[in-house]
Amino acid sequence: QQQVKQSPQSLIVQKGGISIINCAYENTAFDYFPWYQQFPGKGPALLIAIRPDVSEKKEGRFTISFNKSAKQFSLHIMDSQPGDSATYFCAASKGNTGKLIFGQGTTLQVKP
Amino acid sequence: GAGVSQSPSNKVTEKGKDVELRCDPISGHTALYWYRQSLGQGLEFLIYFQGNSAPDKSGLPSDRFSAERTGGSVSTLTIQRTQQEDSAVYLCASSTGHANTGELFFGEGSRLTVL
Numbered sequence: 176q177q178q179v180k181q182s183p184q185s186l187i188v189q190k191g192g193i194s195i196i197n198c199a200y201e202n203t204a205f206d207y208f209p210w211y212q213q214f215p216g217k218g219p220a221l222l223i224a225i226r227p228d229v230s231e232k233k234e235g236r237f238t239i240s241f242n243k244s245a246k247q248f249s250l251h252i253m254d255s256q257p258g259d260s261a262t263y264f265c266a267a268s269k270g271n272t273g274k275l276i277f278g279q280g281t282t283l284q285v286k287p
Numbered sequence: 288g289a290g291v292s293q294s295p296s297n298k299v300t301e302k303g304k305d306v307e308l309r310c311d312p313i314s315g316h317t318a319l320y321w322y323r324q325s326l327g328q329g330l331e332f333l334i335y336f337q338g339n340s341a342p343d344k345s346g347l348p349s350d351r352f353s354a355e356r357t358g359g360s361v362s363t364l365t366i367q368r369t370q371q372e373d374s375a376v377y378l379c380a381s382s383t384g385h386a387n388t389g390e391l392f393f394g395e396g397s398r399l400t401v402l
Contacts, residue, residue, distance in 0.1 A: 181329075209390070216395065217395055218291070218378055218380070218393030218394050218395050218396055219330070219378075219391075219393050220392075220393065221390045221391070224390070264329060264330060272318075272335060272337070272342070272343065273318050273320075273335075273382050273384065273391065274320065274332060274335050274343060275320075275330075275332070275391060276332065277322075277329045277330040277331075277332075278329055279328065279329040280328075280329050280330075
């Protein structure tokens with residue numbers, strides 16, 4: 176059973192635009208929500224993460240918005256650049272194993 | 288090297304053959320994870336090691352899949368009697384194992400093609 180649902184599957188944005196990727200989860204025991212970025216031929220790498228005690232976290236052009244009551248969180252990429260073109264995965268985990276449950280991924284293309 | 292190392296990077300095998308995939312985690316990382324990424328799909332959890340023990344094997348798709356970790360370091364994922372649906376990129380990740388930071392460090396993966 177898929178526990179983290181991600182949308183859209185693919186996204187095309189013009190340079191300078193805002194990219195928005197959404198995720199929804201089912202398990203209220205999840206207590207850690209990271210986003211990973213993956214370039215072709217590489218492994219995913221941590222981009223930004225949030226815990227449910229805050230509603231927003233910003234790091235540079237990347238922002239996570241978290242809605243605990245709706246069990247949803249999203250990634251916003253401001254001033255999107257062609258170098259941001261990659262696949263983005265949301266994830267969730269609970270407890271102290273570090274085991275992550277990933278969404279299906281979003282392929283982002285930023286056009287120059 | 289400083290990162291997670293996986294080998295082979297590419298493996299082509301015939302249906303029915305056994306394959307072994309190796310993962311060398313970051314030195315000092317006690318937690319190790321195997322994930323599978325199929326074309327256009329997300330990352331599917333397979334197994335988690337803490338030290339040499341595997342408290343969570345819930346993602347292994349069948350008894351053809353097994354994994355071990357020795358010396359708290361290198362791990363091997365073995366797939367017996369490979370099937371075409373086993374074709375995927377197998378990703379290994381490691382972490383410090385400290386309470387739920389969520390940061391996994393991934394290798395570049397082993398791409399398995401079963402003909």
